[in-house]
Amino acid sequence: MPPAPSGLAGRLLVSHPSLRDDNFRESVVLLHSHSLAEGAMGVIINRPMQSVLADASPVLAGTPLAGMPLFQGGPVSADRFAIGGWRWLSAVDAELRYGLEREAAEILAASGVHELRAYVGYSGWSPGQLENELRLNAWVICPFTQEIAASQGEAMWKALLRLHAPDLLLQAGAPDDPGLN
Numbered sequence: 001m002p003p004a005p006s007g008l009a010g011r012l013l014v015s016h017p018s019l020r021d022d023n024f025r026e027s028v029v030l031l032h033s034h035s036l037a038e039g040a041m042g043v044i045i046n047r048p049m050q051s052v053l054a055d056a057s058p059v060l061a062g063t064p065l066a067g068m069p070l071f072q073g074g075p076v077s078a079d080r081f082a083i084g085g086w087r088w089l090s091a092v093d094a095e096l097r098y099g100l101e102r103e104a105a106e107i108l109a110a111s112g113v114h115e116l117r118a119y120v121g122y123s124g125w126s127p128g129q130l131e132n133e134l135r136l137n138a139w140v141i142c143p144f145t146q147e148i149a150a151s152q153g154e155a156m157w158k159a160l161l162r163l164h165a166p167d168l169l170l171q172a173g174a175p176d177d178p179g180l181n
Contacts, residue, residue, distance in 0.1 A: 008034040008130075010096055012148070013042065013139040014160045017168050023075040026157045029123050030144060032084065032098040040125040043073035043084060043098070045117075045149075046156040053118045056081060064109035065102070065118075073119030085116035091146045115149065140165045 013029040024044075031042035054066035068083070083105045084098035097114065108114045125133070133139060142148075142164045151159050161168050 008040065008141065010094065010144060012045075012142040012144050012160065013130075014142050014157060014164070016138050016140060017161070019138050024123070026154055028156050028160060029074070029139075030096070032096055034130070036131070037127055039127045040130045042123050043071065043082075043119040044123060045071065046151075046153050047072040048152060049120065053081075053083075056118070056120070064106045065116075068109065068116055068118050070118050070120060072121065074121045074123030076122050076124045078121035081118045081120045082122065083116060083118050085114045086144075086149070087114045088146050092143060094144055094146075094149075140168070 008031050011031055013031060015024045015027045015029075019025060026046075027044045028046040029042045030045045031040055033042075034040040049070040049072055051070045052066065053068040053070060054061040056070055060066050065083070070081070073082070082098065083100040083102075084096070085100075085108070086094040086096050088094055097108070100108065100116075105116060109116055130139075134141070140161065142160050148156060148160060
């Protein structure tokens with residue numbers, strides 16, 4: 001197996017179908033930062049919470065951020081939220097932003113150029129942890145594209161597997177307990 005690549009910021013981590021941990025099962029993580037020395041940080045982008053930011057923070061009602069969708073970003077700091085998003089420079093090249101201050105987020109939201117979301121919690125790995133998980137095939141590394149960003153939930157997860165790891169689709173569709181078939 002080749003060594004885990006370094007510098008995965010801007011890429012997607014798609015959970016392997018055998019990854020049954022509730023935190024990352026059928027998840028797609030957009031990595032915002034990654035280095036061998038510092039570890040990695042990202043957010044789950046396919047877990048909408050069916051709520052908006054004003055529901056979680058009423059002080060933001062009436063601001064350009066009020067209607068921003070909330071997503072479950074990951075298990076770390078799940079009692080806090082952060083604002084992040086992207087704008088497309090081309091169909092396959094995005095400028096990522098994460099951890100935006102309120103004023104900067106309001107300016108970006110008002111401009112309508114960025115796809116902004118509020119993430120409850122985030123996903124983080126200490127130095128070497130993600131590389132080890134990659135060696136264990138817990139994740140499939142995929143490019144972040146405009147086409148994929150338009151999908152949601154489990155459909156995003158399955159679309160990425162279909163495109164980048166079609167050999168895993170049978171396993172992805174298997175029930176948790178095959179004895180219940």
